[in-house]
Amino acid sequence: MRPVTPRNVAVIGAGAGGLVAARALRREGHKVVVFEREDKVGGTWVYNPNIDSDPIGIDPSRNVVHSSLYASLRTNLPREVMGCREYPFVATNKTQRDPRRFPGHREVFEYLNDYVSEFGLNELVRFGTEVSHVGLVEEGKWKVRSRIGEDRVDEIYDAVVVCNGHYTEPRIAEIPGIDVWPGKQIHSHNYRVPEPFRDQVVILIGSSASAVDISRDIAAVAREVHIASRSVKKDGTLGKLPGYENMWLHSMKMFMKMVPSYSRMGCADVILHCTGYKYYYPFLDTSGIVAVDDNRVGPLYKHIFPPFLAPGLSFVGLPFKFPPFPLFEFQSKWIAGVLAGRLVLPSPEEMLADVEAFYLTLEASGVPKRYTHNIAAYRISSILKAHSLIGYIDGTYPCPNKFVQDERGAATAQINPEYQIWNTQDQALMTLLNATLSQ
Ligand code: FAD
Numbered sequence: 001m002r003p004v005t006p007r008n009v010a011v012i013g014a015g016a017g018g019l020v021a022a023r024a025l026r027r028e029g030h031k032v033v034v035f036e037r038e039d040k041v042g043g044t045w046v047y048n049p050n051i052d053s054d055p056i057g058i059d060p061s062r063n064v065v066h067s068s069l070y071a072s073l074r075t076n077l078p079r080e081v082m083g084c085r086e087y088p089f090v091a092t093n094k095t096q097r098d099p100r101r102f103p104g105h106r107e108v109f110e111y112l113n114d115y116v117s118e119f120g121l122n123e124l125v126r127f128g129t130e131v132s133h134v135g136l137v138e139e140g141k142w143k144v145r146s147r148i149g150e151d152r153v154d155e156i157y158d159a160v161v162v163c164n165g166h167y168t169e170p171r172i173a174e175i176p177g178i179d180v181w182p183g184k185q186i187h188s189h190n191y192r193v194p195e196p197f198r199d200q201v202v203i204l205i206g207s208s209a210s211a212v213d214i215s216r217d218i219a220a221v222a223r224e225v226h227i228a229s230r231s232v233k234k235d236g237t238l239g240k241l242p243g244y245e246n247m248w249l250h251s252m253k254m255f256m257k258m259v260p261s262y263s264r265m266g267c268a269d270v271i272l273h274c275t276g277y278k279y280y281y282p283f284l285d286t287s288g289i290v291a292v293d294d295n296r297v298g299p300l301y302k303h304i305f306p307p308f309l310a311p312g313l314s315f316v317g318l319p320f321k322f323p324p325f326p327l328f329e330f331q332s333k334w335i336a337g338v339l340a341g342r343l344v345l346p347s348p349e350e351m352l353a354d355v356e357a358f359y360l361t362l363e364a365s366g367v368p369k370r371y372t373h374n375i376a377a378y379r380i381s382s383i384l385k386a387h388s389l390i391g392y393i394d395g396t397y398p399c400p401n402k403f404v405q406d407e408r409g410a411a412t413a414q415i416n417p418e419y420q421i422w423n424t425q426d427q428a429l430m431t432l433l434n435a436t437l438s439q
Contacts, residue, residue, distance in 0.1 A: 015043020024332035057170035206274030307351035
């Protein structure tokens with residue numbers, strides 16, 4: 001495939017998103033530099049037993065650890081769904097590897113390293129190099145300021161692809177009365193192992209995948225675990241969770257009532273916030289053209305392209321509730337193709353109109369701004385839809401057509417021939433997707 005116009009492209013981050021982007025960009029003929037502030041590829045999947053210097057993660061001057069992984073974490077997607085289309089995440093019987101369908105986190109780290117070796121990406125990555133500033137300069141080019149130790153370097157690129165991840169900057173629940181809370185507070189970003197919670201009474205806020213895993217982990221050693229969940233609509237304490245003698249589920253409303261008395265009586269030791277993360281781009285200066293408002297990064301056409309800055313600036317990996325790696329592939333191929341001039345975006349005005357129409361749809365359906373990048377609606381009934389979305393289940397990949405259950409009984413997935421049918425609420429996006437991926 002010959003590129004129409006090869007570009008100099010800076011990719012920020014060598015997590016899965018940055019690696020997939022680097023692969024797609026180079027394949028299209030672009031010259032790529034990947035900036036990575038750590039000394040390894042893998043981003044989220046580089047487990048770090050250390051935690052931030054502020055365990056709740058609100059002190060802006062704290063030392064930040066990038067990854068939010070806890071020691072016991074196993075993937076919540078089966079391998080068949082998680083892997084890239086170009087490089088399936090198949091079990092290997094090499095020593096020290098984890099062949100399970102829902103493997104432990106180390107196996108994903110190994111897979112990403114295999115991906116790097118397979119496509120020779122290591123040479124593109126500048127390790128230990130943090131991007132501190134990205135700004136538009138004349139002629140539509142971008143200045144990227146990076147630093148290695150004390151050294152600062154300014155360079156000009158034709159385009160910047162932002163792949164810095166969005167599971168590092170904690171979002172905290174607003175709880176009236178919390179200022180008089182005498183106990184500890186910690187965000188799940190800084191949870192690693194259950195031992196510090198031995199014999200403690202823990203209040204855990206949230207009900208996402210991490211909340212489920214962490215509450216089970218902690219219940220094995222804690223005296224009591226009380227889960228407060230916003231998604232529990234019924235008010236009150238809903239009793240013990242099945243299979244546990246020391247874990248209770250409460251509505252958030254109930255929990256709010258409990259805070260003052262817990263504070264007064266000091267009868268709980270820790271509040272653990274499993275309340276998610278913020279999109280955060282401290283290095284990005286677009287003079288307000290792209291902004292984060294209540295966790296909406298916008299305006300972005302299809303969650304990737306800022307209408308008036310595209311294709312020089314683009315984002316990989318913003319959407320959530322969707323298998324990330326296949327998503328990165330589709331986004332990266334689209335970006336690479338547009339930068340080469342092989343694919344054409346609508347005009348800035350048309351893109352903006354599309355974004356505004358999308359926001360109106362969200363508003364009309366009562367979807368809060370902070371769920372803008374939740375693209376679960378593009379699925380039919382299963383996460384595996386993503387694979388039909390990118391033409392994955394085409395017989396070339398060993399996807400079993402049967403009910404799959406995690407050995408822990410925690411995660412399930414159904415693979416069904418019907419998923420081969422494209423079906424989404426956004427036909428325009430699908431048409432583009434189809435065109436992009438068939439190249
Ligand atoms: P990251 O992996 O976060 O990578 C971003 C990279 O950018 C990092 O290496 C970071 O060091 C670098 N960086 C950031 N800022 C700068 C800067 N200024 N300069 C230079 N480098 C920078 N996904 C799944 O598919 N399956 C799962 O089971 C699953 N479980 C998860 C469990 C948890 C607890 C979390 C937090 C996430 C989970 N995910 C899972 C989602 C996971 O985040 C994605 O799979 C994927 O790792 C995201 O990749 P990314 O490249 O977008 O971001």
